[in-house]
Amino acid sequence: MLGEDFGVKKVQTINRRMFIIGAAKIIVFTGIIARLFSLQITENKKYLTLSDKNRLREWRLPPIRGEFLDYFENIIAGNLKVYQLHVIPEEVENFKYLMVRLKDILSITNNDFKKIIDQKNKQKPWETIIISKNLTWEQFTKVNYYLHDLVGAKPVLSVSRNYPFSESYTHVLGYVSEASEKDILNNEIIRSTHVPGLKVGKNGLEKTFEDELIGTNGIQRYEVNAYGKRISQLDHTDGLNGKTIKLTVDTEIQKFCNELLKGVAGSISVMDIYTGEIVAMQSSPSFDPNLFLFGINQDDWQLIRNNPLKPLVNKTLSGLYSPGSTFKPMVALSALENKIINENFKVNCTGKIEMYGQTYHCWKKRGHGIVDLKSAMKQSCDTYFYEIARKLGVDRLKETSIKFGLGEKVLNETFSIEKKGLIPDTKWKKNNLGKGWVIGETLITGIGQGYTQTTPLQLCQMTAQLANGGFKIYPKIVKDENSKTAEEIKLIMNENSKILDNDVGGLQEATELLGFLNKKEHKRLFKNSQNIKLVREAMFASTNEIRGTSYSSRIEDPKYQFAGKTGTSQVKRITEAERELDLATKDIDYKNRDHALFIAFGPFKNPRYALSIVIEHGGSGSSVAAPLAKELFKLIIDRHNLREQAKTQKIINT
Numbered sequence: 001m002l003g004e005d006f007g008v009k010k011v012q013t014i015n016r017r018m019f020i021i022g023a024a025k026i027i028v029f030t031g032i033i034a035r036l037f038s039l040q041i042t043e044n045k046k047y048l049t050l051s052d053k054n055r056l057r058e059w060r061l062p063p064i065r066g067e068f069l070d071y072f073e074n075i076i077a078g079n080l081k082v083y084q085l086h087v088i089p090e091e092v093e094n095f096k097y098l099m100v101r102l103k104d105i106l107s108i109t110n111n112d113f114k115k116i117i118d119q120k121n122k123q124k125p126w127e128t129i130i131i132s133k134n135l136t137w138e139q140f141t142k143v144n145y146y147l148h149d150l151v152g153a154k155p156v157l158s159v160s161r162n163y164p165f166s167e168s169y170t171h172v173l174g175y176v177s178e179a180s181e182k183d184i185l186n187n188e189i190i191r192s193t194h195v196p197g198l199k200v201g202k203n204g205l206e207k208t209f210e211d212e213l214i215g216t217n218g219i220q221r222y223e224v225n226a227y228g229k230r231i232s233q234l235d236h237t238d239g240l241n242g243k244t245i246k247l248t249v250d251t252e253i254q255k256f257c258n259e260l261l262k263g264v265a266g267s268i269s270v271m272d273i274y275t276g277e278i279v280a281m282q283s284s285p286s287f288d289p290n291l292f293l294f295g296i297n298q299d300d301w302q303l304i305r306n307n308p309l310k311p312l313v314n315k316t317l318s319g320l321y322s323p324g325s326t327f328k329p330m331v332a333l334s335a336l337e338n339k340i341i342n343e344n345f346k347v348n349c350t351g352k353i354e355m356y357g358q359t360y361h362c363w364k365k366r367g368h369g370i371v372d373l374k375s376a377m378k379q380s381c382d383t384y385f386y387e388i389a390r391k392l393g394v395d396r397l398k399e400t401s402i403k404f405g406l407g408e409k410v411l412n413e414t415f416s417i418e419k420k421g422l423i424p425d426t427k428w429k430k431n432n433l434g435k436g437w438v439i440g441e442t443l444i445t446g447i448g449q450g451y452t453q454t455t456p457l458q459l460c461q462m463t464a465q466l467a468n469g470g471f472k473i474y475p476k477i478v479k480d481e482n483s484k485t486a487e488e489i490k491l492i493m494n495e496n497s498k499i500l501d502n503d504v505g506g507l508q509e510a511t512e513l514l515g516f517l518n519k520k521e522h523k524r525l526f527k528n529s530q531n532i533k534l535v536r537e538a539m540f541a542s543t544n545e546i547r548g549t550s551y552s553s554r555i556e557d558p559k560y561q562f563a564g565k566t567g568t569s570q571v572k573r574i575t576e577a578e579r580e581l582d583l584a585t586k587d588i589d590y591k592n593r594d595h596a597l598f599i600a601f602g603p604f605k606n607p608r609y610a611l612s613i614v615i616e617h618g619g620s621g622s623s624v625a626a627p628l629a630k631e632l633f634k635l636i637i638d639r640h641n642l643r644e645q646a647k648t649q650k651i652i653n654t
Contacts, residue, residue, distance in 0.1 A: 063215030066242030083140035090125035092152030167286035174204020175289030215242035248277035257282035324567030327448030334400035336531035349383035377538035389446025464610035467601035470526035562602030566621035593617035598625035
């Protein structure tokens with residue numbers, strides 16, 4: 001019996017164990033089935049995604065930068081195709097071998113080779129290294145020929161900025177260069193579109209309109225094998241090109257200004273006196289912005305940086321100069337507007353005057369004799385303007401000057417480097433220098449010296465507003481297709497003037513009414529139009545009548561005839577001993593020579609354009625600056641009809 005019980009128990013134990021094992025197998029099998037179901041059905045999408053990430057790669061292409069066009073829609077900043085070679089270290093089987101081969105194929109210098117290795121060691125393995133930013137066609141072809149032996153190397157067709165007119169537009173457009181860490185951190189759009197080698201604006205309009213110009217990235221998707229080697233391209237998504245920006249500048253005139261300024265430091269500005277469109281704005285010396293596209297070499301950079309004529313400075317917007325006698329039209333207008341003088345007011349110029357214990361000299365040692373407004377302007381008599389400045393006072397002079405745009409930025413925030421300049425008054429000196437104003441400072445302010453500082457573009461705007469009859473304009477360099485034509489602006493100016501002239505309730509009420517009607521658009525800057533007329537006629541005499549300071553630069557043909565005013569700006573005080581020596585400009589140390597200036601508008605009978613010219617340390621405005629205007633005005637007027645035709649055609653097409 002005992003044996004039978006033992007046998008039964010043994011069988012039971014075995015059965016129990018077999019049951020447990022079977023149950024365990026069922027549980028495990030069920031778990032496996034459940035997991036397989038989960039993997040296949042529930043988590044299928046997740047693991048397919050992970051698989052694709054291992055198998056599929058994305059390549060972000062550099063965005064295509066928007067173009068700049070001139071007034072006639074010629075490309076002045078565009079894009080060129082360039083051939084590059086990229087490497088992503090994590091996709092390379094043997095980086096050392098690859099680099100040795102590339103060094104041989106592309107003739108990479110030891111120094112550049114070391115830089116590439118250092119870069120690879122500093123950055124993450126999945127980040128792109130640009131081996132070459134600008135391969136020649138021969139180099140690009142050679143790389144592709146050996147590509148089977150260059151696992152991980154990517155020949156890339158990319159784009160780069162191109163400035164076809166080289167130095168003619170440098171200070172207008174600026175230039176682009178590879179985005180710095182600061183650029184990436186400070187600009188969200190740059191950060192979101194950044195790829196290795198991305199070029200961004202460093203100054204000028206390239207920098208101002210960076211967010212609009214930059215565009216968006218294109219995307220390439222491709223398949224790789226287990227080693228990261230590209231197998232095939234799957235699809236391609238084009239990025240959006242950056243915005244095309246049209247300027248008001250005429251390339252032919254801009255180029256000519258560049259030629260006129262060759263070898264000197266200075267600026268030329270040309271402006272439409274009604275629309276405010278800047279036709280040319282050249283600063284000299286300039287430099288080739290294409291040098292910065294792939295990294296400027298040290299020698300070229302040092303040549304630019306160490307040039308004593310300062311090619312990096314935009315003299316049109318950032319250069320501050322005493323306006324010299326180009327300020328006299330403003331002094332005359334202010335005196336007329338404040339009824340200090342009339343056209344018949346006369347002064348006897350003997351070559352110098354004694355006032356308050358000080359001697360103030362006229363530029364002409366023997367004096368000009370008895371002069372009125374017209375003859376004083378024509379001959380640029382300092383004594384006459386000393387006297388009317390004394391009567392006028394510096395505070396009233398500043399009020400008129402500010403109206404005409406002096407001491408204020410012309411293009412507002414279009415260029416971050418633009419300077420305001422300075423038109424001084426008694427309050428300014430007290431607040432900034434802690435001293436009271438003295439009468440002698442008023443006298444020298446009356447001839448555009450002393451504390452007064454203006455930019456060449458401010459002088460151009462001032463001249464334009466004198467030329468259009470004394471109405472406010474709104475200068476611009478970016479073309480606005482919806483802006484009013486010159487004819488429409490003339491009508492507004494005439495209406496504005498009529499409202500004020502016919503006002504019976506007082507100037508203040510009329511001004512308020514004017515603001516209500518047209519938001520003070522193109523408001524007049526004068527009280528009496530006869531005063532503007534007198535100043536313009538005096539400027540005409542300065543250029544077109546005998547003994548006028550710019551008479552030798554006149555153009556007799558009415559088609560091109562212009563009115564102007566010369567200026568000579570002292571950079572240092574002249575001692576009595578130096579005055580007696582009367583040295584020629586060439587015999588004076590360059591840094592001590594006067595600046596030469598000239599302002600003008602034309603054609604005189606029907607004005608349309610104004611200009612300003614500044615030649616640093618050029619000497620006399622009459623002998624150096626005015627002759628350039630004579631050459632330039634012919635081209636400006638000849639190009640006028642083309643501008644009008646282009647405007648008309650645009651309106652028709654619209």
